Amino acid sequence: MTDILNNILNTTLGLNAPQWLVALLGYMVVATLLFLVAPFQMLFFTYYERRAIAKMQDRIGPNRVGPQGLLQPIADGVKMFTKEDIVPTSADKWVHLLAPCVVVAPTMFMFAVLPWGPGMVPVDLNAGLLFFFAISSVSAVGLMMAGWSSNNKFSLLGAMRAVAQMVSYEIPAVLSLLAIVMFTGSLSLVAIVEAQRGLIANIGDIANIPDLGLGWYIFSPVGFVAFIAFFIAALAEGERTPFDIPEADSEIVAGYMTEYSGMKFGLFYLAQYVLNFLLCAITARDLFWRLARAGCALAQRAGALARESCGQRLVQRAGRCARLRLFSHQDLLLFLCDDLATRCFAPATYRPVDGFWLEVSYPADRCEHL
Amino acid sequence: MTQAVPIEAVLTVAAALFCIGLFGALARRNLVSILIGVELMLNAVNINLIAFWRYYEAQFITGQTFALFIITVAAAEAAVGLAMVIAVYRSWTTVNAESVDSLKG
Amino acid sequence: MELVIQLIFAAITALIIGAAMMTVLVRNIIHAALWLIASFFGVAALYLLLEAEFIAVVQVLIYVGAVSILILFAIMLTRQITNQGAQQFVARWWVGAVVAVTLFTLVMAPALITATWVLPPQQGPAGAPAVLAGPAELGRGFVSEFLLQFEIAGLLLLVALIGAIVIAFEERARRRRVLTLAEEHALRSQESGVRSQNEPPQPLVAAERTERATAGQD
Numbered sequence: 001m002t003d004i005l006n007n008i009l010n011t012t013l014g015l016n017a018p019q020w021l022v023a024l025l026g027y028m029v030v031a032t033l034l035f036l037v038a039p040f041q042m043l044f045f046t047y048y049e050r051r052a053i054a055k056m057q058d059r060i061g062p063n064r065v066g067p068q069g070l071l072q073p074i075a076d077g078v079k080m081f082t083k084e085d086i087v088p089t090s091a092d093k094w095v096h097l098l099a100p101c102v103v104v105a106p107t108m109f110m111f112a113v114l115p116w117g118p119g120m121v122p123v124d125l126n127a128g129l130l131f132f133f134a135i136s137s138v139s140a141v142g143l144m145m146a147g148w149s150s151n152n153k154f155s156l157l158g159a160m161r162a163v164a165q166m167v168s169y170e171i172p173a174v175l176s177l178l179a180i181v182m183f184t185g186s187l188s189l190v191a192i193v194e195a196q197r198g199l200i201a202n203i204g205d206i207a208n209i210p211d212l213g214l215g216w217y218i219f220s221p222v223g224f225v226a227f228i229a230f231f232i233a234a235l236a237e238g239e240r241t242p243f244d245i246p247e248a249d250s251e252i253v254a255g256y257m258t259e260y261s262g263m264k265f266g267l268f269y270l271a272q273y274v275l276n277f278l279l280c281a282i283t284a285r286d287l288f289w290r291l292a293r294a295g296c297a298l299a300q301r302a303g304a305l306a307r308e309s310c311g312q313r314l315v316q317r318a319g320r321c322a323r324l325r326l327f328s329h330q331d332l333l334l335f336l337c338d339d340l341a342t343r344c345f346a347p348a349t350y351r352p353v354d355g356f357w358l359e360v361s362y363p364a365d366r367c368e369h370l
Numbered sequence: 371m372t373q374a375v376p377i378e379a380v381l382t383v384a385a386a387l388f389c390i391g392l393f394g395a396l397a398r399r400n401l402v403s404i405l406i407g408v409e410l411m412l413n414a415v416n417i418n419l420i421a422f423w424r425y426y427e428a429q430f431i432t433g434q435t436f437a438l439f440i441i442t443v444a445a446a447e448a449a450v451g452l453a454m455v456i457a458v459y460r461s462w463t464t465v466n467a468e469s470v471d472s473l474k475g
Numbered sequence: 476m477e478l479v480i481q482l483i484f485a486a487i488t489a490l491i492i493g494a495a496m497m498t499v500l501v502r503n504i505i506h507a508a509l510w511l512i513a514s515f516f517g518v519a520a521l522y523l524l525l526e527a528e529f530i531a532v533v534q535v536l537i538y539v540g541a542v543s544i545l546i547l548f549a550i551m552l553t554r555q556i557t558n559q560g561a562q563q564f565v566a567r568w569w570v571g572a573v574v575a576v577t578l579f580t581l582v583m584a585p586a587l588i589t590a591t592w593v594l595p596p597q598q599g600p601a602g603a604p605a606v607l608a609g610p611a612e613l614g615r616g617f618v619s620e621f622l623l624q625f626e627i628a629g630l631l632l633l634v635a636l637i638g639a640i641v642i643a644f645e646e647r648a649r650r651r652r653v654l655t656l657a658e659e660h661a662l663r664s665q666e667s668g669v670r671s672q673n674e675p676p677q678p679l680v681a682a683e684r685t686e687r688a689t690a691g692q693d
Contacts, residue, residue, distance in 0.1 A: 373477065374477040374484070375481060375484050378586060379484070379488075380525070381586070382583065383488050383492065383521070385579055386495075387491060387492065387495055388578075389575040389578055389579040390495040390496060390498075390575070391495070392574065392578065393499055393571050393575035394498065394499035395571075396565075396570065396575070397564050397565055397570075397571035397572065398563060398565070399563060399565050400504055401553075402504060402508075402546060402550050402553065403499075403563070406507060406511050406546065407499065409511065409542065409546075410495055410498065410499075410514065413514070413515065413518050416518070416530075417518060417522075420521075420522055420525050420527050420530060421525060423527070424526060424527065428526075428607050428608065429608060431608040431612050431613050431616045434608060435613065435616060435617070437527075441530075441533060441534070442628045442631065443628075443631065444537075444538075444542065445537050445542060445632070445635075446631050446632055446634075447635075448546070449545065449635050449636070449638075450635050450638050450639050452545050452546065452548075452639075452643075453639040453640075453642040454642055455549055456552055456643045457642050457643060459552070
């Protein structure tokens with residue numbers, strides 16, 4: 001991002017902007033993009049979840065707004081925005097106001113270390129994985145604030161349950177990924193992803209044997225056990241079904257969200273779904289990198305994620321110069337989107353060879369980016 | 371950072387934080403508040419350690435290690451201290467430091 | 476560039492000191508704990524500015540994620556609902572203020588008089604980034620140079636874990652008893668009687684009161 005901005009500002013426009021300003025602008029553009037991604041994926045996660053649960057319960061689910069109810073999330077969003085914002089008279093006003101922000105902000109922060117593709121990571125922090133979990137534990141404070149400031153028994157009970165659950169399940173989550181960290185020898189998410197390329201984890205490609213994506217850590221025994229432990233802990237952190245007592249609506253109305261309405265309530269929902277998305281993403285990055293078209297259930301849950309790593313596979317496989325077989329229009333589209341973003345870092349030239357093949361060549365000096 | 375802010379500025383921040391924590395520990399009645407003051411003081415100490423590490427021997431790990439050990443001790447202190455607060459509350463039904471005075475002669 | 480860093484440093488300093496002042500001055504103890512969290516965040520930001528990113532992350536993980544949650548839980552377990560607006564400072568709070576201000580002056584006075592407050596000369600070739608010890612070096616140090624200290628820290632944590640459980644443990648028979656309405660009524664009248672005689676309440680009563688205040692915690 002910094003490179004592009006540098007080109008636009010200093011070379012094209014000739015503004016002579018100082019380096020720090022360019023870097024700052026670059027980070028701001030990236031942050032804005034990510035902030036736009038978060039609510040968007042949340043909207044469609046709610047739709048997907050409602051449809052899936054309805055199928056399981058032999059119902060139909062939302063199908064009125066738009067084709068197959070696809071516009072339902074938009075309608076929900078409009079409803080959220082236009083609802084009256086009610087603050088209980090006995091509530092602690094400032095804490096009540098700040099709590100949703102404190103819950104949402106950490107989940108947004110967590111995007112900062114998540115790699116999206118080769119060279120596409122907002123900040124490659126040395127302690128990236130640790131940062132991810134450290135920041136995720138901050139939202140517990142927000143839950144506590146929400147529960148306490150509402151001055152409502154149900155809220156307080158729900159907050160206590162939620163916080164106790166988050167704090168206790170964080171330990172298995174971190175410990176299970178510690179195995180992966182010891183495999184890789186690094187806490188950086190980019191390094192963890194890099195270590196999973198090739199045939200066998202940490203070894204890389206073996207000559208003359210095709211790369212089948214067996215380098216994912218999930219195919220190693222330790223990684224598999226770590227995946228199961230992490231999956232359970234992630235369900236608890238994201239407050240999904242077997243672990244949903246914090247908002248068990250038959251006992252304590254809606255837990256810490258009871259006294260919230262309108263957009264503040266929406267913010268809690270946003271935080272929850274973004275957290276779920278991020279937990280899926282971190283699972284994928286740590287254990288299943290390059291999950292391409294395998295119709296795995298987890299990938300379906302993080303639909304966006306599967307799509308994105310599909311694009312990655314196509315690019316990553318391209319070494320200096322590679323031919324790619326494109327199976328469908330969708331593939332081509334995804335590849336082009338991905339390549340558009342990647343080009344900023346490694347400008348590639350590609351030309352169609354015949355019908356199905358696409359030849360991609362990268363300049364030799366930029367190849368290490370892949 | 372090292373080229374923009376003199377180390378004395380960082381140390382002043384740490385000293386101020388330490389003194390605020392000291393005031394909190396001395397002047398508050400609530401046992402939990404006293405523990406909060408102690409936590410502030412420990413944080414001030416850590417700032418000092420990291421500042422000295424960064425400005426004078428950034429290529430070694432001693433300063434960071436020391437800071438990590440202090441964080442460990444602080445966590446242990448908080449756990450035990452708060453457990454004691456809860457135990458005191460259970461037998462005295464108060465967390466007021468002045469009321470817990472049965473050792474008074 | 477220098478100006479930007481100085482501005483960021485000033486903002487972080489304002490956050491740390493302001494939040495710490497609010498922590499010790501504010502009346503409501505839950506607000507105090509929340510301001511404490513803000514102060515911890517400021518300290519973590521300062522670590523980031525000092526390029527100790529691992530320590531910054533650990534600060535957030537331990538202090539914001541664990542210690543402050545522990546403090547909030549402790550406050551909620553020990554809060555006296557009837558006694559909320561009570562005096563928060565000791566009678567001779569000014570002694571504490573004098574001690575703190577004197578200490579600050581004593582520490583800072585020599586520094587203000589003698590220290591130069593100039594930036595250290597740039598070491599090595601100009602513009603070359605300093606080599607910083609990161610998490611990798613730290614990890615290597617823990618299993619070689621600082622092995623003994625590392626083990627002792629682990630032992631300390633274990634002892635603290637056991638100690639905290641032993642101290643705060645409450646016998647199950649006492650804790651889990653659900654009072655009937657009549658018992659509750661009797662307990663309440665007994666309590667008010669105890670209060671009027673101005674005697675410390677009995678331990679069993681205390682345990683039951685805690686139970687009622689915190690029912691449904693787990």
